[in-house]
Amino acid sequence: MENDVMVRVQNVTMKFNGATEKxxxxxxxxxxxxxxxxxxxxxxxxxxxxxxxxKGEVLGLVGLNGSGKSTxxxxxxxxxxxxxxxxxxxxxxxxxxxxxxxxxxxxxxxxNIFLNGSLLGYSKEFMESIYDEIVSFAELExxxxxxxxxxxxxxxxxxxxxxxTVVKPQILICDEVLAVGDYKFQKKCEERIQELMSGETTVIxxxxxxxxxxxxxxxxxxxxxxxxxxxxxxxxxCDAYEKE
Numbered sequence: 435m436e437n438d439v440m441v442r443v444q445n446v447t448m449k450f451n452g453a454t455e456k457x458x459x460x461x462x463x464x465x466x467x468x469x470x471x472x473x474x475x476x477x478x479x480x481x482x483x484x485x486x487x488x489k490g491e492v493l494g495l496v497g498l499n500g501s502g503k504s505t506x507x508x509x510x511x512x513x514x515x516x517x518x519x520x521x522x523x524x525x526x527x528x529x530x531x532x533x534x535x536x537x538x539x540x541x542x543x544x545x546n547i548f549l550n551g552s553l554l555g556y557s558k559e560f561m562e563s564i565y566d567e568i569v570s571f572a573e574l575e576x577x578x579x580x581x582x583x584x585x586x587x588x589x590x591x592x593x594x595x596x597x598x599t600v601v602k603p604q605i606l607i608c609d610e611v612l613a614v615g616d617y618k619f620q621k622k623c624e625e626r627i628q629e630l631m632s633g634e635t636t637v638i639x640x641x642x643x644x645x646x647x648x649x650x651x652x653x654x655x656x657x658x659x660x661x662x663x664x665x666x667x668x669x670x671x672c673d674a675y676e677k678e
Contacts, residue, residue, distance in 0.1 A: 438489040439524060440605055440636040441510060446519035448480040448505055448660075479505045480516070480660045487605075490634040492627075494641065494651035494668065496675055501657040503640045507531055507609050510638065525604030525636070528554075530595060539583035543574055543593055546582055550597050564600050571626070572596040573619070592619060599626050606630060608639045624650065644672050 480502045487493045495503045508514040510521045511529035536553060537546045547568055551561035569578050572592040582590060599606070608627070627637060627650060641647055647654060647668065654671035656664040664671050 439486050440489050440491075441487040441524070441638065442520075442522045443486070443506070443510065444484050444520050444522075446480055446483045446506070446509060446516045446521060447478060448502070448509065448514065449476050449478055449517040451476060478660050480509075480657075482519070483657070483660075483662055484519075485655050485662070485665055487636055487638060489636055490631065491653065492631055492637040492639060492651045494639050494647040494654040495657060496641075496644070496647060496654055496671070497657035497663075500659070502660040503657055504531070504609055506657070507607050507638065507640060511607050523605060527605040527607065528598045528601075528603035529607040530598050531607060531609045537582045537590060537594070540581060542581055543569075543578040543585070546593070547597060550594075554597075554601075556601070568593075568596045568600050571600070571622070595623060595626075599630065602630055602633050602635055605636045605638070608637065608641075610640055610642065644676060648672050 483502070483506065485493070495506060497503050505514065507529070508531060509516050510523065511527065511531060512523075513529070513531070536550060538549060541549060544565075547565060548558060548561050552558070569575055572589075572595070574589060574593060577585065577589065585593070606627070624646070627639075631637060631650075637650075639647070639650060651668045653666065654664075654668050654675075655662060656671050656675050664674060
């Protein structure tokens with residue numbers, strides 16, 4: 435690992451096909467597709483983005499909606515493959531993207547804990563040893579045997595965050611995770627991330643809360659319409675971003 439680099443993003447470009455007209459239903463989409471009257475136009479969600487994240491560093495990604503922040507996290511997490519460029523990861527990675535997306539809605543919270551654990555490569559015995567800690571952190575003791583489909587989005591996110599962070603990964607990817615739950619739970623999430631940081635976990639964080647970015651991050655990448663507008667120390671970039 436060169437100079438303790440944990441994540442290296444080099445010249446990443448991500449292109450998508452977008453319909454040039456508004457489609458209001460699947461039926462309309464199929465009809466237009468069949469008649470070959472549906473036209474697409476390539477657009478760049480990201481253009482030639484490069485940055486590095488070092489061991490134990492907390493990097494923030496800021497930008498308006500549609501700037502490419504979540505797309506960048508999905509590329510780093512391996513969910514998407516960039517059209518051009520590379521995203522290299524040097525260590526175990528735990529992505530907190532769309533928390534709860536991997537849950538089975540027909541299973542209970544308890545069953546989903548073990549399901550998620552197996553997907554992360556943990557044994558049943560290991561998950562049993564940390565089960566109580568997960569439930570306690572998520573504050574779901576009274577709902578753990580309820581089917582996930584009856585959980586609110588906030589409850590699902592809390593459970594997903596508790597599972598993903600109970601074991602300290604080398605790299606943690608967070609997409610608007612700290613926006614879930616009430617102020618008290620958000621503070622718990624911040625404290626958990628700070629605990630991970632003290633253990634030299636590398637964190638990449640997307641948040642619309644500049645206050646959270648200022649509190650947690652060492653450096654910040656400002657994305658604007660898929661391009662890097664600025665990279666630098668947290669306070670410097672946040673000050674410039676808030677002046678826009």
